[in-house]
Amino acid sequence: MKTRKYNLNAIAMGVALALGSISAAQAYPTNPSSAGINSLIAAEKGTTADPVYLPSFEDSELTGIAGVESALSLIAGAVHVDNTLCQGGTNALPKVHTLNVSAFGNIGSVVIDGGLNSGGTTLDVELTPAAWPSTAAQVDVFADATGNKLRGSRNDVNVFDYSGLHHWSNGNAIFNDSASFKLAYQNSTRVPYKEVSIKDYYKKLVPDETGATESWEFDWGLEKIIKGNYPVSKWTELSWFKRYDGGDGVIKVRKDLVRVGVNGACRIVFEGADSVHDGFNVQGTVRVYKTDI
Numbered sequence: 571m572k573t574r575k576y577n578l579n580a581i582a583m584g585v586a587l588a589l590g591s592i593s594a595a596q597a598y599p600t601n602p603s604s605a606g607i608n609s610l611i612a613a614e615k616g617t618t619a620d621p622v623y624l625p626s627f628e629d630s631e632l633t634g635i636a637g638v639e640s641a642l643s644l645i646a647g648a649v650h651v652d653n654t655l656c657q658g659g660t661n662a663l664p665k666v667h668t669l670n671v672s673a674f675g676n677i678g679s680v681v682i683d684g685g686l687n688s689g690g691t692t693l694d695v696e697l698t699p700a701a702w703p704s705t706a707a708q709v710d711v712f713a714d715a716t717g718n719k720l721r722g723s724r725n726d727v728n729v730f731d732y733s734g735l736h737h738w739s740n741g742n743a744i745f746n747d748s749a750s751f752k753l754a755y756q757n758s759t760r761v762p763y764k765e766v767s768i769k770d771y772y773k774k775l776v777p778d779e780t781g782a783t784e785s786w787e788f789d790w791g792l793e794k795i796i797k798g799n800y801p802v803s804k805w806t807e808l809s810w811f812k813r814y815d816g817g818d819g820v821i822k823v824r825k826d827l828v829r830v831g832v833n834g835a836c837r838i839v840f841e842g843a844d845s846v847h848d849g850f851n852v853q854g855t856v857r858v859y860k861t862d863i
Contacts (some may be wrong), residue, residue: 572605575776578587578703578748578768578781580642580792584825585666589854591599594598595736597672598862599749601846604694605842610790610818612851613788614770614772614790616772616774619755621774622711622772622773622774622775622802623652623772623773623774623775624741624742624743624772625741625742625743625771625772625773625787626697626773626774626785626787627738627742627771627787629675629676629699630673630674630675630676630678630698630706630850630851631813632677632697632707632709632738632742633673633675633677633678633695633697633709633850634671634673634695634849634850634852635811635821635850636678636695636697636709636734636736636738636745636747637671637678637679637680637711637849638669638671638680638821638823638840638852639745639747639767639823640680640693640695640711640736640749640855641669641671641680641682641691641693641733641771641840642823642825642838642840642856643722643734643749643765643767643795643839644682644691644732644749644751644765644828645667645682645720645856645858646793646795646803646805646825646838647751647763647765647795648722648727648753648764648828649721649757649803649827649836649838649858650795650802650803651727651753651761652722652727652755653844654722655707655722655805655836655858656827656835656836656837656858656859658790658862664857664858664859665722665738665740665801665857665858665859666854666855666856666857666858667682667683667685667720667721667838667850667855667856667858668682668683668690668854668856669681669682669842669853669856669857670852670853670854670855671842671850671851671852672849672850672851672852673695673697673847673850674850675697676696676697676698676699676703676849677695677696677697677705678694678695678697678850679692679693679694680692680694680695681858682720683719683720683721686714686715687718689719689721689726689838690718690719690720690721691718691719691720692713692715692718693711693712693713693714693732694709694711694712694713694716695709695710696709696711698710699702700740701716704740705739705740706737706738706740707737707738707742708735708736708737708738709734709735709736709737710734710736710740711732711733711734711735711736711749712732712733712734713729713730713731713733713751713757714720714731716730718732718755719841722755725763725850726807727753727754727755728753728754728755728760729751729752729753729857730751730753730754730760731750731751731752732749732750732751733749733750734747734749734750735748735749735753736749738847741763742771743770743771743772743791744768744769744770744771744790745768745769745771746768747766747767747769747852748764748765748767748768749764749765749768750762750763750764750766751763751786753795755825759836761797761798762797762798763795763796763797763854764796764827765795765796766793766796767792767793767805767807767862768791768792769789769790769791769792769807769809770789771787771788771789772787772788772791773785773786773787773788774786774788774843776842783811783813785812785813785815786809786810786812787810787811787812788808788809788810788811789807789808789811789823790792790806790808791806791807791809792804792805792806792807793805793807793825803827803828803829804826804827805825805826805828805838806825806826806830807823807824807826809821809823809824809825810822810824813844814844814846814847816842818843818845819843819844819845819852820841820842820843820844821840821841821842821844821852821854822840822841822842823838823839823840824837824840824841825837825838825839826861828861835860835861836860836861837854837856837857837858837859837860837861838857838858838860839853839856839857839858840854840855840856840857841855842854842855
C-alpha cells in the first residue's frame with residue numbers, strides 16, 4: 571500500500587494565497603460609529619496642551635452621584651414598561667419628574683416625585699469607602715419600604731424590591747453599576763428588571779465666562795435594561811458635574827435610547843443645582859421626551 575506524502579509548505583502557501591485573494595476582494599467600509607467612539611476616547615486621554623485628570627470626588631459626591639444614576643436607571647426601566655412616557659417630537663411637552671439627591675459623607679437619600687410618603691419613590695444610599703487592599707469603593711442602594719411609585723403619563727408605575735450594587739474604581743475613573751427591581755404597570759404582575767452600565771469619568775480645567783479656570787467632571791458610558799433574563803433596551807449617557815465651590819454647583823445627565831432603524835427615540839435629561847456646601851445636595855427635574863434623532 572502506498573503512503574501519500576503531503577507537501578505541507580505547498581498546502582500552507584495555497585491557503586495563504588486563498589486568504590489573500592479574499593482579503594483583496596473584501597474592503598471593509600468605515601464603521602459609522604468610529605468617529606463618535608474615537609472622539610470620546612481622545613477627549614478622555616487629553617493632550618499635553620489640553621490635559622485631563624482623575625476625578626477629585628469626595629465621599630459625599632461618590633454617594634450622591636451613585637444615587638442620581640440609580641434614579642435615572644429606574645426611570646429608564648419605567649420607559650420600557652410604559653412607552654407613553656416618550657411621546658411627541660423634539661418640542662413636545664416632556665414628562666417631568668422631580669429629583670432630590672442628598673448625601674453627607676457615605677450616607678445618602680434619593681427622593682423621586684416627592685418620595686414614598688408623597689406617592690413617589692425613596693431610595694437609601696450607602697457608600698463603603700475604598701480601603702487597602704481593596705481598590706474600589708462600593709455603593710449599596712435600596713428601597714426603604716414598599717409602596718414606591720414612578721408617576722407615569724397614564725398610570726403610575728409601581729416599584730418593588732429595588733436593590734443596587736455599584737462600584738467606583740481606584741481613582742474614581744470608572745463607575746460600574748447594577749441593580750435589580752420589579753416594576754408593575756396598571757396593577758399588573760410584578761415584572762423583574764435589571765440594569766447594568768459602565769461609565770468613565772474624568773476631570774478637565776475649562777475657562778468660565780470670565781476667563782477664569784474652573785474644574786468640571788465629565789462622564790460617558792453605556793447602559794442596558796434587562797427584562798427577566800433578556801436585554802430590552804440600550805442607552806448612551808453623557809454627564810457634566812461642577813461641585814459647589816462658593817458658587818452654585820450643577821449637574822446634568824443626558825441618556826439617549828438607542829433604537830436601530832427608528833427615527834425618533836427617547837431622551838432622559840436631569841438638570842440639578844447644588845447651593846449648599848455641606849455634602850452633596852442636588853435638587854432638580856428629570857425630563858423624559860421623544861427626540862427626532
